[in-house]
Amino acid sequence: MDYYKTLGIDRNATSEQIKKAYRKLARKHHPDLNPNDTAANKRFQEINEANEVLSDPESRKKYDKYGDHWKHADQIEAAQRERSTAGGGGFGRGGSFGGGGQEQDFNDIFGSMFGGARGQARFRGHDLQAELQMSLRDAAKTEKRTLTVNGKQIRLTIPAGVENGQTIRIKGHGGPGMNNGPAGDLLITFSIADDPVFKRMGKDLYVDFDLDLYTAVLGGEVTVNTLDGKVKVPVKAETQSGTVVRLKGKGFPAYKKDGVFGDLFVTYAVKVPVNLTEKQKELFKQLANS
Amino acid sequence: MENEELIPVEVFCTTCHVETTLIDTLAENGLVEITVREQRRYIAYAQLERAEKMVRLHEDLGINVEGIEAIENLLERLEELQVEMTGLRNRLRRYGENAQ
Numbered sequence: 001m002d003y004y005k006t007l008g009i010d011r012n013a014t015s016e017q018i019k020k021a022y023r024k025l026a027r028k029h030h031p032d033l034n035p036n037d038t039a040a041n042k043r044f045q046e047i048n049e050a051n052e053v054l055s056d057p058e059s060r061k062k063y064d065k066y067g068d069h070w071k072h073a074d075q076i077e078a079a080q081r082e083r084s085t086a087g088g089g090g091f092g093r094g095g096s097f098g099g100g101g102q103e104q105d106f107n108d109i110f111g112s113m114f115g116g117a118r119g120q121a122r123f124r125g126h127d128l129q130a131e132l133q134m135s136l137r138d139a140a141k142t143e144k145r146t147l148t149v150n151g152k153q154i155r156l157t158i159p160a161g162v163e164n165g166q167t168i169r170i171k172g173h174g175g176p177g178m179n180n181g182p183a184g185d186l187l188i189t190f191s192i193a194d195d196p197v198f199k200r201m202g203k204d205l206y207v208d209f210d211l212d213l214y215t216a217v218l219g220g221e222v223t224v225n226t227l228d229g230k231v232k233v234p235v236k237a238e239t240q241s242g243t244v245v246r247l248k249g250k251g252f253p254a255y256k257k258d259g260v261f262g263d264l265f266v267t268y269a270v271k272v273p274v275n276l277t278e279k280q281k282e283l284f285k286q287l288a289n290s
Numbered sequence: 291m292e293n294e295e296l297i298p299v300e301v302f303c304t305t306c307h308v309e310t311t312l313i314d315t316l317a318e319n320g321l322v323e324i325t326v327r328e329q330r331r332y333i334a335y336a337q338l339e340r341a342e343k344m345v346r347l348h349e350d351l352g353i354n355v356e357g358i359e360a361i362e363n364l365l366e367r368l369e370e371l372q373v374e375m376t377g378l379r380n381r382l383r384r385y386g387e388n389a390q
Binding site: 023026027030033035036163164165166171199200201202203255 | 368
């Protein structure tokens with residue numbers, strides 16, 4: 001990674017220009033300003049790493065000379081001195097970072113000194129993604145759950161009204177940071193299974209209800225299931241099939257809004273009686289001819 | 291038990307390397323809640339994440355308190371819109387299923 005390119009500055013930028021460039025980019029990509037945006041998060045890690053190195057004059061000097069291997073500048077120089085004393089060629093030219101041949105030489109040194117390991121600046125750990133499956137009825141109440149992530153137990157309070165596909169961020173429970181950097185976050189996405197009875201649209205619920213013909217024609221009262229129990233609903237006489245009635249406040253709780261609920265919409269399907277007796281058929285004929 | 295959930299303001303400020311005046315200003319603007327017990331000022335544990343975020347915005351990004359307030363309002367609105375968008379996506383998916 002070219003730290004200068006990352007910050008969009010010239011190689012001879014002043015410390016003030018570095019600070020200005022960092023702040024400008026950080027204001028755009030900072031994780032606090034981009035919740036749940038992993039791309040912005042990754043970009044910010046790069047910006048932060050570039051700033052940490054370039055804003056420190058000593059680190060910058062090493063970076064300018066040794067590029068990605070700047071953290072091992074002291075070891076490189078020691079190795080160069082050893083080789084020079086031993087008569088080995090290829091080092092001590094004092095060139096700046098960017099020369100292809102010299103870069104190859106640095107890689108050789110790392111191969112022998114660290115078994116190919118490369119140095120890394122301090123930065124935040126990666127975010128971890130997890131999916132949590134819930135039923136619609138569980139999502140209707142504030143739930144406390146304990147999750148085990150990477151061997152650690154995390155107590156989690158899930159507010160009532162969470163949406164299918166919604167993601168929440170748990171600070172500091174992601175991958176560990178590198179070189180004392182802070183840990184990443186845990187992003188939990190909720191997967192809410194469809195309910196066999198209720199259909200949810202936002203905070204409203206929809207339910208179908210089979211209405212017997214006699215109550216539909218003459219009116220009466222029916223008992224309808226809601227999420228928090230049964231309610232009695234009056235039925236007007238001559239109710240048609242497909243009629244929708246709204247039960248205010250009997251729907252789904254609104255996310256993070258205490259005491260606010262959507263509505264329950266009941267759609268009536270008028271059921272025609274079957275297995276009629278001869279007498280009942282006769283009565284219907286009388287009705288039909290009346 | 292209750293005391294364990296409160297962090298003295300000066301401890302918070304020392305840990306975050308900020309002046310207590312910053313917390314005062316944030317509290318004056320209603321951005322952080324300060325709890326006073328026996329003439330000592332505390333930040334509730336539940337407020338800690340929020341307070342740390344404000345400090346990061348101020349210290350890392352050089353945003354003043356008025357700017358932080360505006361950002362907080364916009365982030366709240368963003369969260370509401372994200373929830374609404376997810377809801378609308380689910381709704382659209384259901385319409386698609388019903389149409390099939």
